[in-house]
Amino acid sequence: MAKIVACPNCGASSEWSPANRFRPFCSERCKMTDLGAWATERYRVPVVESDESELPDEGDNVLPN
Ligand SMILES: [Zn+2]
Secondary structure (H helix, E strand, O other): OOEEEEOOOOOOEEEEOOOOOOOOOOOHHHHHHHHHHHHHHHOOOOOOOOOOOOOOOOOOOOOOO
């Protein structure tokens, strides 16, 4: 029988089995929600270091009008 675990996101019973692709979460939604919270809240990364030559913020402000 499959082991039942509590979904870390909503606390609902979730089946820990190969059939449950989102384990230990109960659903894809809970998995994505948790990953989102993890990415934005608990795991604050300093701004990436690759925005040096990508922003053309100096130079002409020619707008097609
Ligand atoms: Zn859930």
